[in-house]
Amino acid sequence: MHNKPSLRYAVLILNRPISQEEAFMKNFWEKATLRITVDGGALRWDQFLTRLPEEISNKMKIPDLITGDFDSITEETLQKYKKKGCKVVHTPDQDYTDFTKALKELNNHCQEHTIEVDNVIAIGQASGRLDQILGNIQTLYLAEKQHLLHPETKLYLMSGDSLSWLLEPGNHIISIPEETRKHNRAWCSLVPIGETCHSVTTSGLMWNLDNQSLKFGELVSTSNAFDGSDTVKIKCSHTILWSMKVPSLTGE
Numbered sequence: 001m002h003n004k005p006s007l008r009y010a011v012l013i014l015n016r017p018i019s020q021e022e023a024f025m026k027n028f029w030e031k032a033t034l035r036i037t038v039d040g041g042a043l044r045w046d047q048f049l050t051r052l053p054e055e056i057s058n059k060m061k062i063p064d065l066i067t068g069d070f071d072s073i074t075e076e077t078l079q080k081y082k083k084k085g086c087k088v089v090h091t092p093d094q095d096y097t098d099f100t101k102a103l104k105e106l107n108n109h110c111q112e113h114t115i116e117v118d119n120v121i122a123i124g125q126a127s128g129r130l131d132q133i134l135g136n137i138q139t140l141y142l143a144e145k146q147h148l149l150h151p152e153t154k155l156y157l158m159s160g161d162s163l164s165w166l167l168e169p170g171n172h173i174i175s176i177p178e179e180t181r182k183h184n185r186a187w188c189s190l191v192p193i194g195e196t197c198h199s200v201t202t203s204g205l206m207w208n209l210d211n212q213s214l215k216f217g218e219l220v221s222t223s224n225a226f227d228g229s230d231t232v233k234i235k236c237s238h239t240i241l242w243s244m245k246v247p248s249l250t251g252e
């Protein structure tokens, strides 16, 4: 047995209902190195806390940072968290989404406080507004292309029991949790966003690709599945969006 390196991560709460199971979300929040709520995300966090017994929610850590253009958070909630001592950063720029701006503030905060995180996990149901969902994918791209985060920091979007991130050109090995492998409807997908991925080769999937091209209007690998292997291996020539089911965090 060897010790796993400690996981340093930041959690970002976007403006969607938090569908994660209470025990998971509570631990995930408490163990984070940094906690950020993005605009209306502060309301969602506040609502989530009402699902926990008061003696527990009262003892929980407060957000380190509340950001946004503040068109969604209520003044009451903003003041409540200010009083608790949360740092508030207003990001009024209307050329970037609050999620994108929150990543910049996260990076500033890390530099100011000499904090390092290996992973940033943004939590928010992908639902309702397709433009916001696509905007969130654009943020994944901007984080990479505009170096919004430390080059070693990975960014993930968690929506209910689905986890998504970008696979940059090259080779990737993804460990598949046992619970996902055994689940008979565990899905995954490889989606080329904005450009053709000229060559993709995979192993560990129900529908593997062999030096094939992914392109909208031609081939896009949605509703793929795992073949039971411990890992999925992917070689891609261009950036693609990988999404997969993670162990149920919703009790479903």
Ligand SMILES: Nc1ncnc2c1ncn2[C@@H]1O[C@H](COP(=O)(O)OP(=O)(O)OP(=O)(O)O)[C@@H](O)[C@H]1O
Residues within 6 Å of the ligand: 014, 015, 016, 038, 039, 040, 041, 068, 069, 071, 072, 073, 096, 097, 098, 099, 100, 124, 125, 126, 127, 128, 129, 130, 132, 133, 136
């Ligand atoms: N329907 C949705 N689906 C997915 N993500 C969403 C949705 N609505 C909001 N979000 C995420 O939560 C963040 C904060 O949402 P909020 O509603 O406060 O922002 P907004 O003012 O409507 O839009 P923007 O974030 O672009 O300024 C958004 O930047 C986005 O990442």
Ligand SMILES: Cc1ncc(C[n+]2csc(CCO)c2C)c(N)n1
Residues within 6 Å of the ligand: 069, 093, 094, 095, 096, 097, 098
């Ligand atoms: C070409 C272009 N399209 C849309 C917007 C609008 N916009 C994009 S992000 C954002 C913030 C939302 O809270 C707003 C209003 C823009 N600025 N530029």
